[in-house]
Amino acid sequence: MIKVLVIGAGAIGAFYGSLLTKAGAEVSVVCRSDYDQVKQHGFIIDSHPIGRWHFSPAQVLKNAADFRGEADYILLCTKVVPGLDRVALIRPAVADNTSIVFIQNGVEIEQEMQDAFPNNEVISGLAFICCNRVSPGEIVHLAYGRLALGNLPNGISHKTAQLCELFNQSGIDCKAIEDIVTGRWQKCVWNAPFNPLSVLSGGLPTLDILQTQESLVRNIMQEVCDIAAASGHRLPDNIIDINIEHTYAMPPYKTSMLLDYEHNQPMETEAILGNALRAAQRLGVAVPHLETVYALMKLRELKLRG
Amino acid sequence: MIKVLVIGAGAIGAFYGSLLTKAGAEVSVVCRSDYDQVKQHGFIIDSHPIGRWHFSPAQVLKNAADFRGEADYILLCTKVVPGLDRVALIRPAVADNTSIVFIQNGVEIEQEMQDAFPNNEVISGLAFICCNRVSPGEIVHLAYGRLALGNLPNGISHKTAQLCELFNQSGIDCKAIEDIVTGRWQKCVWNAPFNPLSVLSGGLPTLDILQTQESLVRNIMQEVCDIAAASGHRLPDNIIDINIEHTYAMPPYKTSMLLDYEHNQPMETEAILGNALRAAQRLGVAVPHLETVYALMKLRELKLRG
Numbered sequence: 001m002i003k004v005l006v007i008g009a010g011a012i013g014a015f016y017g018s019l020l021t022k023a024g025a026e027v028s029v030v031c032r033s034d035y036d037q038v039k040q041h042g043f044i045i046d047s048h049p050i051g052r053w054h055f056s057p058a059q060v061l062k063n064a065a066d067f068r069g070e071a072d073y074i075l076l077c078t079k080v081v082p083g084l085d086r087v088a089l090i091r092p093a094v095a096d097n098t099s100i101v102f103i104q105n106g107v108e109i110e111q112e113m114q115d116a117f118p119n120n121e122v123i124s125g126l127a128f129i130c131c132n133r134v135s136p137g138e139i140v141h142l143a144y145g146r147l148a149l150g151n152l153p154n155g156i157s158h159k160t161a162q163l164c165e166l167f168n169q170s171g172i173d174c175k176a177i178e179d180i181v182t183g184r185w186q187k188c189v190w191n192a193p194f195n196p197l198s199v200l201s202g203g204l205p206t207l208d209i210l211q212t213q214e215s216l217v218r219n220i221m222q223e224v225c226d227i228a229a230a231s232g233h234r235l236p237d238n239i240i241d242i243n244i245e246h247t248y249a250m251p252p253y254k255t256s257m258l259l260d261y262e263h264n265q266p267m268e269t270e271a272i273l274g275n276a277l278r279a280a281q282r283l284g285v286a287v288p289h290l291e292t293v294y295a296l297m298k299l300r301e302l303k304l305r306g
Numbered sequence: 307m308i309k310v311l312v313i314g315a316g317a318i319g320a321f322y323g324s325l326l327t328k329a330g331a332e333v334s335v336v337c338r339s340d341y342d343q344v345k346q347h348g349f350i351i352d353s354h355p356i357g358r359w360h361f362s363p364a365q366v367l368k369n370a371a372d373f374r375g376e377a378d379y380i381l382l383c384t385k386v387v388p389g390l391d392r393v394a395l396i397r398p399a400v401a402d403n404t405s406i407v408f409i410q411n412g413v414e415i416e417q418e419m420q421d422a423f424p425n426n427e428v429i430s431g432l433a434f435i436c437c438n439r440v441s442p443g444e445i446v447h448l449a450y451g452r453l454a455l456g457n458l459p460n461g462i463s464h465k466t467a468q469l470c471e472l473f474n475q476s477g478i479d480c481k482a483i484e485d486i487v488t489g490r491w492q493k494c495v496w497n498a499p500f501n502p503l504s505v506l507s508g509g510l511p512t513l514d515i516l517q518t519q520e521s522l523v524r525n526i527m528q529e530v531c532d533i534a535a536a537s538g539h540r541l542p543d544n545i546i547d548i549n550i551e552h553t554y555a556m557p558p559y560k561t562s563m564l565l566d567y568e569h570n571q572p573m574e575t576e577a578i579l580g581n582a583l584r585a586a587q588r589l590g591v592a593v594p595h596l597e598t599v600y601a602l603m604k605l606r607e608l609k610l611r612g
Contacts, residue, residue, distance in 0.1 A: 201602065201606055202606055203609055209605060212604060213601045213605060216597070216598060288594035291522070292522060292594070296522075299508075300507055300508055302507070302518055306514075
């Protein structure tokens with residue numbers, strides 16, 4: 001039986017972990033804040049598209065060091081924020097044959113993991129999903145759910161294909177893609193404008209932002225495309241138009257950064273904007289709009305801490 | 307006796323109006339929100355640098371149409387915000403020999419007044435002052451106070467020199483300058499970064515902004531210099547360095563836009579940023595940082611209205 005350890009069992013981790021259980025894997029979780037509730041009662045997953053189910057993990061742990069057995073896959077599903085050491089978080093549970101999968105936002109977040117675990121397979125994952133933790137152990141899945149997985153620096157290994165297959169068996173759309181790094185930049189095209197603009201506007205949903213400042217949104221998107229191309233990951237020519245059209249068609253949507261902001265949680269400013277900006281500086285790409293938005297987010301964060 | 311009508315007798319209007327009374331002019335005021343208080347008790351001006359005095363205007367009016375007599379000068383001291391029709395506000399009191407003086411923030415705010423009153427002298431004024439209305443009829447002058455006055459499109463008329471002289475007699479530093487439009491761009495160099503950044507950061511004082519995001523501040527300042535130069539008003543080469551040094555030396559300071567924001571008052575986004583941006587577009591100057599900050603202010607305002 002395939003053994004999976006989910007580390008960071010918030011909304012994303014619990015949702016995808018529960019799907020792997022459905023597909024027959026043995027899934028354990030490390031979850032710190034909701035430990036007591038989950039240990040006693042497991043998770044309730046309330047998926048508007050798929051239905052409602054109970055998820056009872058094989059082991060519920062406070063720390064990865066407490067994990068008994070060898071994980072075929074570690075699924076790292078925390079946010080990527082300064083102060084949270086992703087390597088230290090998973091290290092105690094990484095065995096020789098463990099594939100390290102991270103389902104996380106941001107660009108250029110891979111190297112750290114590859115450097116820390118040079119002898120393990122690293123699988124980079126992207127989730128296109130809207131789901132929230134509404135109370136301890138209770139996850140609501142509102143919409144979407146698609147996953148993309150791929151190896152680093154590129155390619156699709158046997159274990160990546162196997163994991164994909166498990167997800168697909170569970171009823172979610174999962175694609176193994178040859179160039180997951182390009183996929184990260186592609187996702188960043190949407191995240192880089194809408195996440196910070198929703199926060200800096202003081203809480204506007206995506207549709208209001210787009211309807212009144214489409215040109216700023218497009219300028220930021222173009223800058224992300226420029227960085228991606230300079231780093232060897234040219235994005236499709238029509239990607240901006242597609243993102244714009246798609247966002248007009250979405251119901252008004254609160255971004256993940258806005259939700260974090262409203263709940264006084266750390267935001268993924270560095271993973272999404274800071275890393276993109278540092279790549280631009282390294283590659284000599286001019287990104288004045290992105291630069292301004294990043295600087296303003298840093299000011300906003302400074303004020304929040306103050 | 308020189309007759310002056312101050313229109314928009316908030317902090318700035320009451321302060322400068324009271325100084326002209328000290329210098330021997332007959333000063334009346336149009337003040338709407340604090341009318342009852344001012345009609346009965348006049349103003350109390352509490353100036354930390356100069357002292358405390360009472361200012362009892364010759365006429366206290368609700369509307370310019372109620373003014374009896376002919377004003378040698380109309381001093382327009384309102385904010386420049388959409389929805390406030392500056393021309394309509396003063397028109398009923400403009401006589402043949404009235405010089406129209408506006409002591410207001412922003413760039414490219416002159417043409418509207420020149421077009422509306424082609425046969426009157428128009429004097430453009432800039433105040434470098436920190437003063438606030440703390441309660442109805444009570445003005446606190448905290449620091450600075452310098453005035454610059456000049457004619458449009460440039461030059462110094464007899465009446466401008468006379469008004470300057472009056473202000474100087476009253477104990478405030480007032481300079482008549484040959485090119486007041488350049489002076490406006492020069493003031494915008496400071497206003498364009500610090501005003502919106504203080505609001506978009508959620509309320510940081512100038513020093514925090516400068517200490518953490520000096521490069522964004524400099525980029526916006528440079529763009530203002532570029533627009534000014536393209537519009538024929540080249541600013542001194544060292545103006546950015548001087549502004550940066552000066553701001554480091556200032557005590558932590560809340561900008562006027564931040565005060566408006568905190569008091570839920572309309573902000574001078576259009577007068578300061580919108581007009582600068584429209585000038586850039588007209589003149590073909592690239593100003594991506596300014597553009598981003600302006601767009602974010604518009605989103606912030608949209609959220610505030612919503």
